[in-house]
Amino acid sequence: MSAKAGPVTMLAGAPTAAKPADDDGEFIRTLGVDEQARALEEGERFAASGDYEGARLKFADAWTVWRLPSVLLRLAVAEERCGRFIDALKSYGELKELTDPASDYVRSLASYDSYDPEAIDAMRIHADLSLARLVERVGQLEVDHPPGATVSIDGHLVANLDEQPIWVRAGVHRVSATLGDATESMSVECVAGARKVVTVLGGSARKQPRPE
Numbered sequence: 001m002s003a004k005a006g007p008v009t010m011l012a013g014a015p016t017a018a019k020p021a022d023d024d025g026e027f028i029r030t031l032g033v034d035e036q037a038r039a040l041e042e043g044e045r046f047a048a049s050g051d052y053e054g055a056r057l058k059f060a061d062a063w064t065v066w067r068l069p070s071v072l073l074r075l076a077v078a079e080e081r082c083g084r085f086i087d088a089l090k091s092y093g094e095l096k097e098l099t100d101p102a103s104d105y106v107r108s109l110a111s112y113d114s115y116d117p118e119a120i121d122a123m124r125i126h127a128d129l130s131l132a133r134l135v136e137r138v139g140q141l142e143v144d145h146p147p148g149a150t151v152s153i154d155g156h157l158v159a160n161l162d163e164q165p166i167w168v169r170a171g172v173h174r175v176s177a178t179l180g181d182a183t184e185s186m187s188v189e190c191v192a193g194a195r196k197v198v199t200v201l202g203g204s205a206r207k208q209p210r211p212e
Contacts, residue, residue, distance in 0.1 A: 036065045043074060052081035069099050069123050080130065085138050086167050092127045092134070099124040139190025140165035141173065144203035149179040151200065165195055177201050 043058030056078035063071050076091035098105050099120050109115040142165040143151050143158070151158045154174050158166060170192040176185040177200035190196050 036062050040066070040071065040074075043078070047074070047078060047081075052078045056082055056084070067098075069095060069105075069120065072098065073123055073126065076127070076130065080134065085134050086169065089131065089134050089138065089167055092130045096124055096127040096131065099127065135167075136193040137170075139168045139170045139192055140195040141168050141175070141188065141190055142166070142195060142197045143175060143177070144197060144199040145177055146179055146201050146204060149177050149201055151175065151177045175200065 039058045039061040043055045043062065046052070046054035046058060056075065059071060059075040059078055063075050072091060072095045076088050076095060079085075079088035079091055097103060100106065106120060109120070141153065143161065145151055145161060149161075151161060152175075153166065153168065155176075168190050170190055172187055172189045174185065175188050175198055177183065179201050182201055184200050186198065186200070188196060188198050
């Protein structure tokens with residue numbers, strides 16, 4: 001049975017057949033988008049030589065264009081190997097979502113003869129195992145805050161407070177919160193593999209003043 005033709009995608013000014021399934025990066029090398037193709041190949045060379053920071057930078061470059069599980073897996077592994085555990089957790093989490101059988105990406109592969117469900121399953125299992133391992137190497141910080149408050153950790157604004165606990169490096173962190181004219185700041189020590197809950201500005205139970 002012949003492979004079904006995929007839709008045509010415009011890349012680097014030339015039409016190419018869209019990738020039917022994840023093929024461990026081989027499709028990337030055939031597209032003629034030289035910069036990202038070189039980034040992937042250079043990343044593989046860096047990884048093979050043990051330079052995982054160099055590999056991380058190259059795989060991150062490739063991932064900006066090629067949103068494929070095989071590329072994201074390479075990036076996550078490089079992040080973990082060079083000690084960027086928080087970044088690796090995020091990448092493995094995204095990989096798990098991307099390879100979920102119910103995801104749009106996986107459902108789109110079903111129409112192609114080259115679809116290899118075992119390869120996709122293997123990447124999802126790898127992501128699951130890696131997530132379980134890495135959560136033991138970072139701290140988890142949960143911030144109980146009143147509605148409308150803004151929270152920063154070590155001077156960096158927490159963009160989405162609904163996504164908790166927040167992964168942080170093990171050690172001491174500065175948590176700051178602001179709500180109107182009220183501010184509060186505290187030092188919090190987080191231990192690897194453990195969750196720390198802190199309350200700022202009275203937490204979620206704090207009653208807001210009625211508007212005048």
